[in-house]
Structures are given as C-alpha cells and as structure tokens.
Amino acid sequence: VETREAGDGEDRGFRRREEEEEEEDTEMTLKYGAKHVIMLFAPVSLCMAVVVATISSITFYTEKNGYLIYTPFHEEGATTASKVGDSLANAAIMVGVILVMTVFLVILYKYRCYKFIHGWLILSSLMLLFLFAYIYLGEVLQAYNIPCDYITLTIVMWNFGAVGMVCIHWKGPLLLQQAYLIVISALMALVFIKYLPDWTTWFILGAISLYDLVAVLCPKGPLKVLVETAQERNEPIFPALIYSSTMMWFVGMADSDPEAKKKKKKKKKKRRSDMQAAAAPVGATGGDEEGGFSEDWYESRGYEPTRRPNRGGNASDASMNSEDARSAAQALANGRVSPGGNQQQQPQAQAQQQEEEEDEEERGVKLGLGDFIFYSVLVGKASSNGDWNTTLACFVAILIGLCLTLLLLAIFKKALPALPISITFGLIFNFATSNLVTPFTDALSSQQVYV
Amino acid sequence: MTAKEFFGCTFIAYGPAFALFIFTIAREPLRIIILIAGCFFWLLSLLFSSVLWNIVWPLKDQLAFGLVFSVLFQEVFRFFVYKLLRKADEGLQTFSDAPPTASDKHMIAYVAGLGFGLMSGAFSLVNVLAMATGPGTVGIHGDSPHFFITSALMTSCFILLHTFWNVIFFWGCDQRSYLSIAYVVGLHMLISCLTLLPLQLATILPAYVILLVTMVIAYALVGGSVKNVMAFVTCKRAGYTSD
Numbered sequence: 001v002e003t004r005e006a007g008d009g010e011d012r013g014f015r016r017r018e019e020e021e022e023e024e025d026t027e028m029t030l031k032y033g034a035k036h037v038i039m040l041f042a043p044v045s046l047c048m049a050v051v052v053a054t055i056s057s058i059t060f061y062t063e064k065n066g067y068l069i070y071t072p073f074h075e076e077g078a079t080t081a082s083k084v085g086d087s088l089a090n091a092a093i094m095v096g097v098i099l100v101m102t103v104f105l106v107i108l109y110k111y112r113c114y115k116f117i118h119g120w121l122i123l124s125s126l127m128l129l130f131l132f133a134y135i136y137l138g139e140v141l142q143a144y145n146i147p148c149d150y151i152t153l154t155i156v157m158w159n160f161g162a163v164g165m166v167c168i169h170w171k172g173p174l175l176l177q178q179a180y181l182i183v184i185s186a187l188m189a190l191v192f193i194k195y196l197p198d199w200t201t202w203f204i205l206g207a208i209s210l211y212d213l214v215a216v217l218c219p220k221g222p223l224k225v226l227v228e229t230a231q232e233r234n235e236p237i238f239p240a241l242i243y244s245s246t247m248m249w250f251v252g253m254a255d256s257d258p259e260a261k262k263k264k265k266k267k268k269k270k271r272r273s274d275m276q277a278a279a280a281p282v283g284a285t286g287g288d289e290e291g292g293f294s295e296d297w298y299e300s301r302g303y304e305p306t307r308r309p310n311r312g313g314n315a316s317d318a319s320m321n322s323e324d325a326r327s328a329a330q331a332l333a334n335g336r337v338s339p340g341g342n343q344q345q346q347p348q349a350q351a352q353q354q355e356e357e358e359d360e361e362e363r364g365v366k367l368g369l370g371d372f373i374f375y376s377v378l379v380g381k382a383s384s385n386g387d388w389n390t391t392l393a394c395f396v397a398i399l400i401g402l403c404l405t406l407l408l409l410a411i412f413k414k415a416l417p418a419l420p421i422s423i424t425f426g427l428i429f430n431f432a433t434s435n436l437v438t439p440f441t442d443a444l445s446s447q448q449v450y451v
Numbered sequence: 452m453t454a455k456e457f458f459g460c461t462f463i464a465y466g467p468a469f470a471l472f473i474f475t476i477a478r479e480p481l482r483i484i485i486l487i488a489g490c491f492f493w494l495l496s497l498l499f500s501s502v503l504w505n506i507v508w509p510l511k512d513q514l515a516f517g518l519v520f521s522v523l524f525q526e527v528f529r530f531f532v533y534k535l536l537r538k539a540d541e542g543l544q545t546f547s548d549a550p551p552t553a554s555d556k557h558m559i560a561y562v563a564g565l566g567f568g569l570m571s572g573a574f575s576l577v578n579v580l581a582m583a584t585g586p587g588t589v590g591i592h593g594d595s596p597h598f599f600i601t602s603a604l605m606t607s608c609f610i611l612l613h614t615f616w617n618v619i620f621f622w623g624c625d626q627r628s629y630l631s632i633a634y635v636v637g638l639h640m641l642i643s644c645l646t647l648l649p650l651q652l653a654t655i656l657p658a659y660v661i662l663l664v665t666m667v668i669a670y671a672l673v674g675g676s677v678k679n680v681m682a683f684v685t686c687k688r689a690g691y692t693s694d
Contacts, residue, residue, distance in 0.1 A: 034480040034484060037480060038483055041483065041487075388577040389574055389577065389578060392573055396487060396570070400488070400491045403487065403488075429498075432498055432501075433498070437501040437574075439501075439505070440497075440500070440501040440517065444518075444575070445575055445576070445578060448601065448602055448605070449646050449647055450575060450605055450642075450643055450646040451497075451521040451522060
C-alpha cells in the first residue's frame with residue numbers, strides 16, 4: 001500500500017491514477033462479481049457431485065470400519081444424551097487439533113521455515129494423490145466388478161500421482177490443476193465421511209464454522225496473524241492448496257519476480273489446519289502414519305491489481321500457461337464497456353487497458369480447499385441416507401450461502417470466512433428436509449399429487 | 452423396471468427444462484444466480500408447507516389440505532421473489548454490460564420461474580426415479596402400471612407451467628393487474644387439485660391444454676405475436692427486435 005520509488009510530482013500523478021484505478025476497480029468488481037460467483041459454483045458443484053455419486057454407488061464409504069484417532073468417542077452409547085456428549089467431545093478435540101496445527105503453522109511461517117512448510121505440503125499431497133486415490137480406485141473396481149492387474153494399476157496410479165504433484169505444486173495447464181484440486185478435495189471429503197461417526201460429523205461441521213468465524217474476525221486469530229505477516233512481507237501465501245480460477249502467477253513468484261508490487265491488497269483470510277489422517281483405524285491397513293497432512297482454507301477476493309513498472313522482467317515467465325491465462329483474461333475483457341469519451345487519453349487508456357487485462361488475470365477468485373471439503377462432507381453425509389430430496393436441498397442451500405458470502409465480501413470489502421453461512425444453511429436445510437419435508441413429498445408422490 | 456425406463460422418464464420430465472437451461476441460461480452467470488435464487492425460494496415455500504402439514508397432524512391423511520396451503524405458500528413466495536428481484540434490479544443492472552431493455556424484466560421473471568419449476572419438478576420426481584432403477588414391478592398390487600410415465604409427464608408439465616406462471620405473475624404485479632395474479636393463483640390451485648384425481652390420460656390432457664394456453668398468454672405478454680413465430684419458423688433475421 002505504498003509507492004516505493006516514485007518522486008514527488010510523479011507521486012501526485014500516481015495517486016490520482018490510483019484513485020481512478022480504485023473507482024474502476026470497484027466497477028470491475030461489480031461487473032465481474034457474477035462471473036466469479038459462477039466460477040466458484042462450477043467447481044464446488046462438481047466436487048459435491050463427485051462425492052454424492054461415489055457415496056450412492058460405492059458402499060465402502062458408508063461402511064463403518066473404524067475411526068480416526070482424533071475421535072476417540074465412538075458413539076456406542078444407546079441414549080441420545082451419551083451420543084450428543086460423545087459427539088461434542090469429538091468435535092472439541094478435532095477443533096482443538098486444528099487450532100494447534102494452525103498456530104504451529106503460523107509460527108513456522110513467522111520464523112520463515114519455508115522449507116519445512118513446503119515439505120509438509122508435499123508430503124500431504126503425496127499421501128492424498130497416491131494412497132487415497134489408490135484406495136478409491138480399488139473400491140470403484142470392486143464395486144463394478146472389474147478385474148485389473150497390478151501392472152496396469154501401477155502405471156495408472158503412478159501417472160495420476162506424478163502428474164498431480166507436478167500440476168499442484170509447480171506448473172500445469174489450468175484446467176488440469178483445477179481438476180486435480182477438485183479430485184483431492186473430493187477424496188478428503190470421502191475420508192471424512194467414512195471415518196467420522198455420524199453425529200460427530202454434524203457437530204464438527206458446526207464447530208468448524210464457528211471456529212472459522214472466530215479465527216477470521218478476531219484480532220488475534222491465527223489466520224489474521226498469518227495474513228498480516230504475509231502482507232507485511234509482500235509475499236504470496238502458499239498457492240499449493242488453493243483453488244484458483246485463473247492462472248496463478250504467483251507460483252514461484254517470490255523469487256523470480258521481485259518488481260511486482262501490490263498496490264492494494266484486499267485482506268485475505270487464510271487458515272491452515274493440519275489433520276493427520278492416520279491410517280490407523282481398527283482393522284485397516286496396519287497403522288502407518290504418514291506425514292502431516294495440511295490444508296489451508298483461504299478465501300480472498302483476489303482483486304489485486306499489481307503495478308508492474310518493469311514489464312520486461314516478465315517476458316521470461318511467458319509460457320503456454322501464461323498465454324492461455326492472458327487469452328482468458330482477454331475474453332473476460334472483451335465483455336467490458338470501454339471507458340467512454342476519453343478520446344485524448346486513448347493511448348493512456350490503451351496502456352491502462354493492457355495493465356488491467358493483466359490485473360484481470362490475477363483477479364480470479366480463489367477459494368480454499370477446506371471449504372470445498374466441508375461443503376462436500378455436508379452434502380455427502382446428507383446423501384448417505386439415500387434421500388435425494390435432502391441432497392438437493394443441501395446443495396441449493398450451500399450454493400445460496402456461497403452467493404451470500406461473496407455478496408457480503410463485495411459489500412464489506414473485508415476478509416470473511418466462507419464456511420459459516422453455507423454450512424448453517426446446509427445444516428438447517430438438511431435436518432428440516434429430512435425430518436419435515438421428506439414425509440410430505442413422499443406422501444405426495446406416492447399419490448401422484450402435484451403441488 | 453429398467454434403466455430404459457429410468458432414462459426415459461428422466462428425459463421426459465426434465466428434457467424441456469434442461470434444454471431451456473442450456474440454451475438460455477447456462478452462458479450468463481447472472482441468470483444462473485437468479486435461477487438458484489428461484490430454486491431456493493421454492494424450497495423455502497415447501498419447507499413452510501411441510502411444517503404446516505406436520506403441525507396439523509390430524510389432517511395428515513387429507514392431502515388436499517396440505518396441497519391447498521402448499522399452493523398458497525408457493526404463491527406467497529413467488530411474490531417474495533418478485534419483490535426481491537425488483538429491488539435488486541438496479542444492482543443487477545450494473546452487472547450486465549448491455550443497456551437495459553424492456554425484455555430484461557421478462558427475462559428475470561422467466562429465469563426465476565424456471566428455477567421455481569425445476570426445484571418443484573426435482574422434488575416431485577427424484578425419489579421416484581431413484582426407485583425406478585431398483586428391483587420391483589410397477590402396479591403389481593393392482594395399481595396403474597403407468598405410474599412412472601404419468602408422473603414424468605405431469606412433472607414436465609408443471610415445470611413449464613411454473614415458468615410461464617412466473618412471467619405472467621411478474622407482469623401482473625408490475626402492471627397491477629389483479630386479473631393476471633388471480634389467473635396464476637387460480638390456475639395453480641385448479642391444476643394441483645386436478646392431480647388429486649388418479650393420474651391418467653383424462654387428467655394429464657387438460658393439464659397440457661392449460662399449459663399451451665398459459666404459454667400463449669405468456670408469450671403474448673412479453674411481446675410475442677404470430678408474426679414473430681412465423682419469422683422464427685421461416686428463419687428470417689431482419690427487423691424483429693423483441694426476442
């Protein structure tokens with residue numbers, strides 16, 4: 001939020017440009033707001049669809065074969081009170097673990113232990129992409145009774161995992177990266193649905209939304225600290241586990257593009273948490289602990305116009321992906337109404353337009369994978385009863401929640417958590433639909449009465 | 452019951468609506484949002500009607516009671532959608548790059564109506580379709596063996612009817628034409644009560660006739676005419692601005 005090198009006169013002119021930029025920025029924000037909402041609708045819906053499809057067709061994920069070590073109370077009591085007590089305790093433990101991990105990660109970040117964090121992230125995505133995907137594939141083959149030899153399996157898994165690692169942590173075609181992020185979110189959601197006891201799942205969803213709300217809006221929350229530290233250092237926060245709708249320039253940006261300055265960075269909210277999804281449930285593949293699995297939930301509006309005084313420095317970065325991103329931004333820009341009537345500022349407008357096209361590249365929407373995961377957990381759990389009305393209701397509720405959240409974000413221009421509104425709506429609609437609406441609609445459809 | 456029946460009924464019920472979605476709504480982000488808003492409000496109306504139905508438990512078996520109040524709730528929520536969308540009209544204008552035209556209001560009404568209809572259709576038929584893929588024989592106890600196809604046909608009818616009713620309703624609210632509003636509410640009640648009778652050709656046919664009539668009325672209201680239809684059919688391009 002500063003201009004480092006401008007002189008005084010330039011400063012004034014620059015500031016005026018800044019104000020103009022800010023106004024146009026708001027206009028841009030509104031215009032592209034709807035596009036960005038849809039850019040999030042599609043992947044979120046896709047992730048939920050994958051989870052729901054899996055839950056309906058593959059019974060493995062609804063069988064209870066043991067639990068995570070984070071939920072020691074297994075709800076085996078007969079009374080409601082004992083179940084509620086167990087679930088509350090489990091939820092408290094889970095949120096506690098998340099809190100501790102988040103604080104740990106913030107400390108690591110503050111003391112610049114980047115290698116450690118990177119290693120952690122790589123280990124976790126390794127586990128997801130190889131282990132969980134392998135289990136998933138095995139269950140799919142089993143469910144559809146398709147025999148497969150180990151050689152084919154190895155080749156397929158190796159390719160899947162290796163390409164995934166490259167796409168997520170380094171560079172890759174945007175669509176492929178997005179697809180992989182959706183896949184790992186779905187896998188993680190399925191793991192949660194399988195390994196958490198029933199009531200605990202619902203309580204955890206509620207507890208996580210509350211935690212999200214508190215951690216983002218409280219001044220001393222770990223996430224706020226993380227965001228502020230990142231802002232101070234003018235660094236991008238780890239892009240590895242964030243879903244982005246446009247190409248991330250920032251992959252490796254910290255060292256390769258030092259001139260990039262953030263003129264104004266809308267506050268980002270970021271939350272990391274680590275779950276050690278220990279493969280140590282009772283009776284399953286013998287208790288090998290993998291390295292910590294971490295996910296960060298990260299919602300930002302992503303509207304970060306970046307001043308690039310030295311355009312030449314980016315030439316080296318021009319790769320296929322950047323070109324694609326630029327053409328994507330071009331397509332977005334084509335829908336723009338051109339700033340009217342400034343004939344004499346035509347060359348300036350053109351230069352501005354070019355810079356704004358660049359800005360639009362970075363102006364994709366980003367949503368943390370944790371949000372994907374918990375939305376999918378909610379919808380998947382709702383569908384595990386076999387009632388499609390409930391599933392649909394939760395789906396619509398979550399989408400509306402997401403809409404409202406993005407609307408609030410546009411209004412308040414502040415960091416906001418993505419989970420609370422959607423999860424609240426989802427929970428309300430889930431229980432209301434399954435208990436109140438379904439008997440009504442069942443009675444109606446069985447008599448073929450249409451309301 | 453076979454996969455054929457499942458797919459057949461799915462496409463009968465949701466085909467037209469899905470086509471409408473793909474051709475008119477899928478490319479415009481704003482319309483998708485309005486669609487989801489329509490879905491959400493219908494869901495709310497259903498929630499309220501179910502709450503009522505559950506509360507008045509002595510009358511649970513009398514579906515007519517639940518039905519009448521459900522229709523009323525739906526119409527009330529249709530009015531809420533109207534209010535919300537008109538209020539947000541200005542905000543919505545800033546989203547679109549094109550200059551505002553008269554048909555924008557109708558477009559919004561149409562999209563919201565489709566949302567209403569889709570949700571209504573989904574909730575009516577989805578569980579039935581899920582059962583269609585499972586084992587069993589329809590009508591083995593003497594009921595009509597045409598359960599699925601009649602359900603699917605009626606669902607399709609209702610989805611489209613909701614769409615057209617919404618257009619007429621919004622127009623009526625704008626023009627303060629109580630006749631249109633009464634038409635929509637009255638017809639909704641009429642057709643829903645019609646479905647209380649066992650569903651067969653004799654009940655489906657009137658529903659489709661009313662659908663055609665409503666469609667013509669809605670089309671006329673948004674500025675369509677026989678000339679437009681002929682131009683469309685003969686693929687003329689020039690000179691017709693209302694679309």
